[in-house]
């Protein structure tokens with residue numbers, strides 16, 4: 001291995017200095033700067049830091065640090081994905097919940113420390129790639145390095161002897177060799193054609209380094225694309241009951257997460273109506289009965305408010321594209337329809353209530369808030385079961401995901417729901433602290449249990465509730481990410497660069513010819529790889545065959561061929 | 574929706590058990606081969622040591638060059654030094670780097686390979702009947718990932734065997750395959766069934782098949798990296814003139830050859846994993862509307878990618894080749910295992926379709 005390095009050091013090309021720390025020179029520099037540390041001064045200090053940061057070892061260290069730093073995000077709940085789970089987690093773990101929060105363990109991927117790691121890594125990357133790119137540009141324009149004195153020291157070496165009567169003098173042989181190498185994709189320079197020992201230097205595989213540069217640069221591209229998505233994109237959610245229409249304006253969203261630079265004018269006012277939703281469940285596989293096998297939503301979309309409606313299907317893994325957004329089917333459930341009459345006999349609420357899925361077979365929770373009820377506001381909390389079963393202990397559960405025996409079981413309350421104070425409330429929760437309970441299992445009036453079509457009067461003449469029927473609802477995610485196309489392009493560029501970098505081989509070949517005392521033309525050649533190259537021996541054999549055929553050297557006459565090491569790998573360290 | 578054929582599913586499970594049984598016999602044969610060949614190599618070594626009279630390194634090229642017609646230096650500069658011939662030297666105590674074990678017939682190894690071929694055929698029948706039983710690709714839950722993954726690992730091993738004599742890896746690869754099959758049947762068993770809507774996408778075919786293939790390659794390099802560490806420890810021991818306490822490693826090539834070959838396989842697997850990551854991101858965009866959301870599965874896929882990127886870097890960093898690179902390769906594989914076991918079962922995420 002040391003041999004190849006020696007050969008390389010003699011070469012005038014500059015690129016060996018680029019990968020800091022991988023060459024003897026780089027090490028020397030590093031050693032020098034380290035030794036000089038005390039007397040560096042501010043500028044020297046900066047320079048020293050820069051050299052350190054862009055060294056291969058730092059890159060490796062930062063890469064491993066990045067891997068380690070990413071792990072906590074999978075161990076602890078993350079705010080961006082599940083804010084409520086995080087709150088609950090902190091509550092459940094009073095001893096260290098807060099501490100973890102202080103360490104930004106619930107926002108790992110936007111935390112100061114994680115950002116520091118990847119920003120340092122990318123600075124290091126830029127600091128590494130830029131000089132390398134410049135060096136490589138120069139290398140591509142310069143001539144192949146001069147012919148080493150002793151080709152025999154190269155990892156691949158061989159000689160050929162052309163018969164004296166073949167009429168191929170040393171000068172012609174070298175030109176022939178140059179022609180053959182050029183045809184093989186080498187860049188060739190012939191030296192001393194008319195001298196006693198003409199030689200040539202040849203090199204190929206410049207695209208290897210280009211690939212490496214493309215790969216690393218594309219990673220920066222991916223990062224920038226992700227950042228653009230975060231700045232200019234937005235996302236939101238909306239629950240649509242059958243018959244509902246979503247209009248793409250800010251008020252149309254149940255939940256909206258704008259990017260940092262989002263402007264509401266960029267929302268295109270398209271609309272999407274949910275006509276029908278159908279869920280199919282497995283009825284045949286034992287042990288898997290009730291597992292969903294298909295969700296299909298029939299929707300009608302309009303690009304603009306005046307445009308004609310268009311029928312489309314929305315499925316999981318098959319979003320609908322509208323405007324510059326895509327709409328995804330991310331959830332579904334049942335929405336029991338109820339009518340609530342208040343104490344004065346008027347209809348205070350009528351319509352579907354989205355039941356939040358809590359357990360197996362669409363066991364769902366239901367909250368109904370009736371602020372319009374008079375004289376007293378009404379509230380209901382309970383469960384919806386599509387296929388109600390009751391155990392001997394009186395515990396209800398849902399036996400199937402389909403609507404076989406739908407049932408609403410509710411407790412009722414009256415009092416001030418607190419909706420008028422202007423404090424935003426979760427529609428799926430009812431704070432019963434300040435309310436008077438009317439119905440409940442432990443109360444004389446008992447709980448409310450309703451089948452479709454049934455009505456129950458509330459105690460104390462507070463009103464009544466009717467279960468009119470069941471509709472279905474879907475959860476829709478709406479996303480706009482202007483960066484993702486670029487991320488994809490850079491991703492594929494990165495792979496292309498990676499493959500080039502790993503599978504193109506950078507090789508140098510030198511050939512020297514001369515005339516033996518007995519009149520034969522002697523040819524010797526040597527090959528050197530830059531970087532990992534296990535096929536160098538194969539290349540040497542192929543070249544040998546080409547030469548032998550060109551000059552009609554019978555294989556039995558050839559003198560020697562040698563390979564240094566079975567894998568012919570010469571790494572530049 | 575395809576019809577579920579339970580009879581085929583039951584055949585499939587039978588095939589899996591038969592395959593596991595065949596592999597077990599193959600495993601024993603491989604282990605026997607390691608033990609027996611090591612003993613034989615030791616005898617050869619001892620004989621060689623006796624005849625070589627202290628000459629430890631035999632440089633092949635020097636003799637050949639000198640014997641050439643007309644002298645090799647005639648046309649070139651004088652004063653050729655002896656050429657470096659690390660790969661061709663017969664190193665004490667390990668097999669040659671080219672992994673071509675000339676000469677001796679290794680009967681147990683042949684039996685082991687034959688049994689492995691038989692096992693993989695039965696195993697393949699198991700995978701295919703499972704696929705037809707379910708009417709879809711056989712990797713929709715953890716049971717199927719494991720059984721299909723083990724099949725691919727063994728098949729890749731056998732394919733590599735055509736080009737290179739990696740029979741010394743047999744005990745490790747077949748051992749891992751047996752563990753995977755047993756774990757699948759014991760801990761992750763799932764009857765044939767339909768796919769949940771989240772998995773009904775052609776990206777399941779693309780993304781998961783590449784993931785399984787890359788993982789199979791990582792399995793090979795994991796085994797090789799472990800052997801590399803053992804071998805390098807042993808080589809140091811031998812060089813220091815200490816007793817050889819890892820005799821069964823005689824059959825295994827030297828640490829450097831192991832490192833070079835596992836680097837090449839890791840490079841392929843890394844490209845595969847890059848595709849796994851990217852196609853996963855594309856699928857996530859289709860399914861959930863965002864291509865990256867730091868879901869636990871995504872986190873670990875990313876971690877694996879970064880660790881192996883670190884491995885590739887290590888191979889180009891002074892002081893990080895050899896043992897340290899091997900450790901990185903092992904850590905990378907540990908992450909693959911975590912990604913498959915813990916992340917699918919313990920961590921909570923969108924990828925909760927393990928079928929449990």
Ligand code: HEM
Pocket residue numbers: 019053054055056057059063121122124125126128129211212215216219497498501502531881882885886888889
């Ligand atoms: C986002 C961070 C990075 C990632 C994911 C990454 C990934 C990779 C990968 C996968 C390779 C192997 C493929 C190839 O040879 O092209 C590689 C090679 C390389 N990287 Fe990086 N890299 C990163 C940062 C850096 C930095 C900061 C430096 C500079 C200090 C650097 C310098 C190099 C060099 C010199 C090679 C070529 C090694 C060789 O010759 O085999 N990389 N990188």
